[in-house]
Each structure stands twice: as C-alpha cells, then as structure tokens.
Amino acid sequence: MLKEELTIIIKELLPDAVIEEAGEWLNISLESNEFKQAALQLRNFNQMPFDFLFCLTCVDWKTHFTMVYHLRSKKTNDNIVIKVKLNRETPQIDTVSDIWRTAEFHEREVFDLFGIIFLQHPDLRRLFLTDDWVGYPLRKDYDDPINMIKL
Amino acid sequence: MKTMVEEIGKTVEGDLIINVGPQHPATHGVLHLVITLNGETIKNVEPHLGYIHRSIEKMCESLSYRQFIYSTSRMDYLSAHINNHACAMVVEKALQIEIPARAQVIRVLMDELTRIASHELWWGAMAMDLGAFTPFFHAFRERETINDIMEETCGARLTMNYNVPGGVMADLHPNFVARVKNFLKLYKLKIHEYDELVTGNIIFQNRMKGVGYLSAEDAISYGVTGPAARGSGVSCDVRKHFPYEIYSQLQFDEILETAGDSFARYMVRLREMNESIKIIEQLIDMIPDGDFQAKTKAVLKLPKGEFFQSVETARGELGVYIVSEGGTTPYRIKFRSPGFSNLSALNHMTVGEKLGDLVASMGTLDLVIPDIDR
Amino acid sequence: MFSLESLTTIVHIWLNKTFQPNLALLLEFVIVGVLAITLFAVLGLVLVLMERKVAAWIQIRLGPNRVGPKGMLQSLADTVKLMMKEGLTPDGADKFLFNLAPYIVMISAMMVLAPIGFAKGFQIWDINIGVLYVSAISSVSVIGILMAGWSSNNKYSLLGAMRSGAQMVSYELSVGLSILSIIVLTGSLSLNDIVLSQQNGWWIFKAHIPALISFVIFIIAVTAETNRAPFDLSEAESELTAGFHTEYSGMKFALFFLAEYINIFIVCAIGATLFFGGWMPLHIGSWEGFNHIMDYIPSSIWFFGKTFFLIFLIMWFRWTFPRLRVDQLLNLEWKYLLPISMFNLLLMTLVAIMGWHF
Numbered sequence: 001m002l003k004e005e006l007t008i009i010i011k012e013l014l015p016d017a018v019i020e021e022a023g024e025w026l027n028i029s030l031e032s033n034e035f036k037q038a039a040l041q042l043r044n045f046n047q048m049p050f051d052f053l054f055c056l057t058c059v060d061w062k063t064h065f066t067m068v069y070h071l072r073s074k075k076t077n078d079n080i081v082i083k084v085k086l087n088r089e090t091p092q093i094d095t096v097s098d099i100w101r102t103a104e105f106h107e108r109e110v111f112d113l114f115g116i117i118f119l120q121h122p123d124l125r126r127l128f129l130t131d132d133w134v135g136y137p138l139r140k141d142y143d144d145p146i147n148m149i150k151l
Numbered sequence: 152m153k154t155m156v157e158e159i160g161k162t163v164e165g166d167l168i169i170n171v172g173p174q175h176p177a178t179h180g181v182l183h184l185v186i187t188l189n190g191e192t193i194k195n196v197e198p199h200l201g202y203i204h205r206s207i208e209k210m211c212e213s214l215s216y217r218q219f220i221y222s223t224s225r226m227d228y229l230s231a232h233i234n235n236h237a238c239a240m241v242v243e244k245a246l247q248i249e250i251p252a253r254a255q256v257i258r259v260l261m262d263e264l265t266r267i268a269s270h271e272l273w274w275g276a277m278a279m280d281l282g283a284f285t286p287f288f289h290a291f292r293e294r295e296t297i298n299d300i301m302e303e304t305c306g307a308r309l310t311m312n313y314n315v316p317g318g319v320m321a322d323l324h325p326n327f328v329a330r331v332k333n334f335l336k337l338y339k340l341k342i343h344e345y346d347e348l349v350t351g352n353i354i355f356q357n358r359m360k361g362v363g364y365l366s367a368e369d370a371i372s373y374g375v376t377g378p379a380a381r382g383s384g385v386s387c388d389v390r391k392h393f394p395y396e397i398y399s400q401l402q403f404d405e406i407l408e409t410a411g412d413s414f415a416r417y418m419v420r421l422r423e424m425n426e427s428i429k430i431i432e433q434l435i436d437m438i439p440d441g442d443f444q445a446k447t448k449a450v451l452k453l454p455k456g457e458f459f460q461s462v463e464t465a466r467g468e469l470g471v472y473i474v475s476e477g478g479t480t481p482y483r484i485k486f487r488s489p490g491f492s493n494l495s496a497l498n499h500m501t502v503g504e505k506l507g508d509l510v511a512s513m514g515t516l517d518l519v520i521p522d523i524d525r
Numbered sequence: 526m527f528s529l530e531s532l533t534t535i536v537h538i539w540l541n542k543t544f545q546p547n548l549a550l551l552l553e554f555v556i557v558g559v560l561a562i563t564l565f566a567v568l569g570l571v572l573v574l575m576e577r578k579v580a581a582w583i584q585i586r587l588g589p590n591r592v593g594p595k596g597m598l599q600s601l602a603d604t605v606k607l608m609m610k611e612g613l614t615p616d617g618a619d620k621f622l623f624n625l626a627p628y629i630v631m632i633s634a635m636m637v638l639a640p641i642g643f644a645k646g647f648q649i650w651d652i653n654i655g656v657l658y659v660s661a662i663s664s665v666s667v668i669g670i671l672m673a674g675w676s677s678n679n680k681y682s683l684l685g686a687m688r689s690g691a692q693m694v695s696y697e698l699s700v701g702l703s704i705l706s707i708i709v710l711t712g713s714l715s716l717n718d719i720v721l722s723q724q725n726g727w728w729i730f731k732a733h734i735p736a737l738i739s740f741v742i743f744i745i746a747v748t749a750e751t752n753r754a755p756f757d758l759s760e761a762e763s764e765l766t767a768g769f770h771t772e773y774s775g776m777k778f779a780l781f782f783l784a785e786y787i788n789i790f791i792v793c794a795i796g797a798t799l800f801f802g803g804w805m806p807l808h809i810g811s812w813e814g815f816n817h818i819m820d821y822i823p824s825s826i827w828f829f830g831k832t833f834f835l836i837f838l839i840m841w842f843r844w845t846f847p848r849l850r851v852d853q854l855l856n857l858e859w860k861y862l863l864p865i866s867m868f869n870l871l872l873m874t875l876v877a878i879m880g881w882h883f
Contacts, residue, residue, distance in 0.1 A: 055485065070487075074385070
C-alpha cells in the first residue's frame, strides 16, 4: 500500500498522533500515556491488524530516550514505526507484552541495557547481564573504568 | 540465583528443577535452560541468556560503516554471508549506491550456498540430538564441499567476510562455476539418502510428530520467523514479501506446512534445501560480466536519519536498524535477530511435554546462541 | 582336530593324579576363576575396539588406527588411561552405595558366565535350571543401576536411573517369554540339553515361524535390557549428559563400561545358544556327509562366530536408529511386544504339540 493511503488510514484511526512521512516507512510519534491505547487499537484494527511486532528498541538521545516499535500487518504487508519519547530521569512506559508476546524478551533486553521500566511487565529482570550488574551499558553516559568501551 | 519460578511461587512440592546447559551436548552453543519438571513432564522452561553476550551493538557504535559489517558474521555464524549482506544493503540503501548486476548475482549465489550449508549442519546435529549418530557424517560430507568452495573464493570457511558496501570484496575464483556444478550433481545423488535414513524412519517420525506444537497466531505473536514459522503455516519469507537483490526475478517456492509440529518444521527445512538448489541452478550459468564492486568513497558517511533492512537468513528474518547522525560511525545499531524471537516461543511450545520432546523442539527451532545473545 | 574338551580332561586327570582330590578341586576352582576373569577382561577389550571399528565403518570413516597395527592396541591404551584417571566421589554422595554399585553390576555379569557352554564339554557349571539361573541373575544388575543413580546425589543421574530401571524391568518380560517359547520345544531348562537337542538342526530353522518371531522379539528386548541404542535413553548423551553414570570416573566408570559390554556378550551368547545352536555346528537333518564336514570346524569357533554375529547386529542397530522417547519405549513393550510374545508362546505350544516342527 502506498504511503499516502496508509497515512490517511492511520490518521483516521489515531487522530492525536503526529505522523511524519520522511524515511522509508510511516513514523508515528505518540506520547507515553496514550501509547498503550494506540497499540491496542492498531493491533485490533480490522482492516489491517498490526499483529507482527518485529523490532522493539530504544535510542538514547542524550537529553531523552526514544522507544522505537516496528510493526507489520501480515494481512497487507505494511510496515509502520511508532516512536515514543521518554524523559531521562524517570523513563517508564506501559508494557505491550500482553498484546504481542514477543515483547516479553525484547522489553527485558531494553530494561537490561537502557534501564527503562516497563509497567505491568510479568517478569522484568535483566536478561543478558548478571543480576548484580550496576549501570545500563547502552546509555551514552555509561562509563566503565575497567573494560574498554570506546574502541 | 533464584529463578523466576521460585520467586513467584509456581513450584509445587515434588517438582524437580534441573539445569540444561550452559555446557550441554544438545544446546548448540551456551544456552542455559532452567526446567521445572514434574516427573518427566515439563512445567516451565526458562532460558537464561548472556553467556556469550559481547555487546556487539555498543561495539559497533565505535566502528566505521565499513568495519561493523564483519561483527555480524560472528552473530549467526552459520549464515555469515547473509548477515553481512544485510549490513551492506543498509549502507547501500542509505547512500543510494547502485550495485552492479554481477555483484548481485554473486551475493545471491553465496547466500543460497550458505543457506544449504546451514541447513545441512542443522540436519546432522538434529539427528544426533535424537540419538542417530550417523547422519551427522553424511551432512558434513556435503557441508565440507561447500566450505571448500567458499574457501577458494572468499578465503575463509566459516566467517567469510566477503560483502562490502557496493558489492563483493573480490571476484569469483575461476574454478567456482565448475565446482558448484559438481556440487549440484553430487547433492542430487545424495539427497534421497536423507529421506531414506531419517525422514522415513518410523522412530524419527514418532519423536517429531505432534511434538512442540505452535499455532499460526502464536507464531505471529511471538515474532517467530523463518522455517519455524513456515512450519505453522505463516508465510513470512522476506525473499518473497520484500524482495531484495534479484530475488524477484527468480523462480522458487516458499515451503509452507500447516501441521505446526516439529515434523512440519523439519520438512520445511529439508525442502528449502531443494529450493536453494533450484535458485543456484538458475543462476550458475548466467553470471553476468562486469564489475564486482561499485565505486564508493573510502570513508563512508551516512546521512542523518534512520534506515532498516531485512533479509531472510537460514533461521528467519534478520533486521538491521541504523540510526545515523551524519558521522562516520553509527549512532545506534539494532540487530533484530531471528533466534531471539524464536527462543521466546520455546516455553509455550514445550509446556506439558516430556524432556525428550524438548530436545526435538529445540532442534527444529534451530537456535544459534551467539545470534540470540549478540 | 583341536578340541577344548580334551584339554579340560587332560588338566582334570593331571590334577587328580598329582594332588589330593579336595586340593585338586580347589585348584580347579582357582583356574576356572582366573579364566573367567581373563575372559571378562579380554572380551571387554575386544568388544570396545569392535564397537569403535564397526561404528567407524558404518559412518564412512576409519576408526582408531594409530595405536598398534590397524589400531588393535587401542583398548589397552584406553584401559591405561582409565586406570590413571582420578576417581572422584561427589560431596553429597552416599559413599557406601556409590562405591558398591559398579561391583554389583559387574558381579552379576560375571556370574551369568557360569552356565554358558563355550564349546563341547567346556562349560563351567551345567546346572539343570540353566536358563532360569541366567534370567534371575541378570535381573540383579537393575539394583546396581538404581543404586548408582540414587547415590550420586545428582538429579540427572536419578532421572537416568529411574528410566533405566523401568525399562529393564519391563523388557525382562519379553525376554523371558521369548526364551520360554524355545524351552517349550526342548522340554529342559539346562543349557547343555538345549544345545544337544539342536543336533539335527538349529531351532530357528526347525521351528520356523514361531521361532523367527521369538528371535525378533528376543533381539529387540535384549537391546533394551542392556540399555543399548535405540533404547539407551538412560545414558542419552544429548539429554542427560550421561545418565546414571554421570558422576563416575576412573576405574569405577571402567567397571560400568565393561559390565555393559559383557552383558551384551552374555545376552548374545544366550541368543546364540537358544536359537542358533550354541556350539553345535550347522547340521541339516540326516545329511550325514554334510554334517560330518561341518563337524570338522571346532565347536568353540562355531560358538564365538554366532555370538559375534549377533553382537555385530546389536552394534549395527546403535548407529542406525535414533533414540525412542521413554514413554514410547514403554508403550512398545507393554502394548506391542508383550501381547505378541504371549501369542507367540501359544503358537509355539501348538506347534510343539502337533509336531509341526522339523
């Protein structure tokens, strides 16, 4: 489906979202408090249910975090990107692991490496690093005096 | 260290909690599973990851756009070519580089050979997990032939760092076409052995049929891609849905099975080897002449923005997501690895079955742990 | 013509001439004991090497070929290695049972050597309930395995030992019933009598269809009895590391290992005795000339040839078939093998009564 048609459909579904058309796919920016509702709406959208969450990650822009969700609709093979801005002092967002089961592991990974709290996650623990690790390595201000970070 | 199970009190008196791994003959790689058993029945499988976490994503933030490609060969080392291919394609997409036809064909040929080699190793290792030791040698007989072909052209047998942004690093060896044709002849002679030895054996069928059922909705929800999802009837081949290079001009089928159990996933992989052979046959005689690499600057600087590219590796969909701030190194790289999502479905698939079924399910999911841990 | 019977007679007469009768008897005990242990050791070495060579041959490779000519001395090297290894006892293990378990398995394996006839007149103890004795003593090794699994203080070992115990106890039924079907024809439990009754032909040919069914069930059941693939999930490498003998190392592990191979030898010897005539050469009815020619080959060669053929068959199974899951294995026994063997017993009885065998 062309980007213009998709923009119209998404604008109908989520009137409050900010949609940018630059880049390969549609980028939808949402606030963290309206994110869960929008995610549910996208998942249960009858015309093209976005049932495949294929990438869940976070980017550390030194003043704030951005959560990035890549969604695909298996029915129509359309891809969209959802971005949610989080503030740096208390980064937290609702979990989507009850909507897309793949998010369980992905959110644990983001918590492990960035320190973002996912509210109502069934089991939020560190995934790759040991349980007693201090700090969140993928943040830009992470410094480890012993191990070499910058090559 | 407490397991999740103990913390939220799911264990019942009489449950046995055992560790499978991290050093274990059946988990190919360092995977640590904490299994709660009631007798022989599995109640919960909890993977503990991180034994080979090398923080590749953080490391790549200090590597240039020509250097970071080769760290992906070490992720899913059985589809090293395909991983490198994805990274090279992202850079080319961002810089809008047009790669010559010869390079495209070489890349596809190498990809398909890698896919066959990866499936061969999977087949041998899976049969060995189930107790038949001999198919391993048959599988490696074919895989060694492919490795020799790779070694002649790329210089390495496992982590062949052959793709560069713009094309491939060096031209094909003059013997390449002849050797690949020999391999095709040999393969067609031997492939029926696989069916006779393993697929048709009633013990194998009993071990795999009805084991590890994954429905199509669950597969999509858990983000499972690749042959594991195709065994449940989910059509997800990136080569068909979002074709890249010259895949849109090639004739091959996407193998789908609807049973959703381990045997279906097994059959999908076995038939996929045949499809790869078909692709190689279509291309081997028609490699166009020309450049093997487009002219690119020595130091690459991606424009500001975000770029994503998926490819179909032997395990599923690998996605490379780059956020660039205009410099010579990426600002953030994320590798969407297929094994990570496939593993998350393991608990769902094996609850209620026996310990022997866990081995069969894990085998058909084809997990490579460095791919999961990155 | 070389014959072991004459050798034993010579030794017996010499001993009785030189010493008092009691002392002669005692010396005979000692000689037989030493011979049995030697046979045990030599067989262990030979079978280990045979397994590796057969495995290699089936897997299109060569196998051990560095130590000694064509790798013949590989077993000696393995023995030296196992003797020099540190024998670790895990901390929480029950020391007495842990140390006792391999000996129980080994002793029960050695005791079953007694009634087997290796050659004409070369039998340690011709007891009149030979078959019953063999069946009973081989069941004692289950105790050793359960002891090993329990006393190791290791969940894997316990799982492996439980699986093994269940499997061995179930398959003994099928073994027993298939043996019984031959006993029906011979009318005697003594192994010597069974061999002599095959003077005019081996039972597998004389009692055609029921004996063939019996033999097939027997081979499947003894493969399961001795924990060999495709029924080796108690030592399933890919699932439980090493099952009930995970925690054993050094000499104790060597004893388990050896006991397994001796068990294979024994059950194949029993199979050869019951179905293929033991040390009796191939005779066909009343073809005097043919029978006379067959008699030229010494009976010990016949016996070992048949036994090693059956051992080769069992080794072939291991490298061809994958493993059965534990519930499928028990299913196979209780739902398929046991009813078939019971029915076969009835069939054999009918054949014996009506005289439909040769």
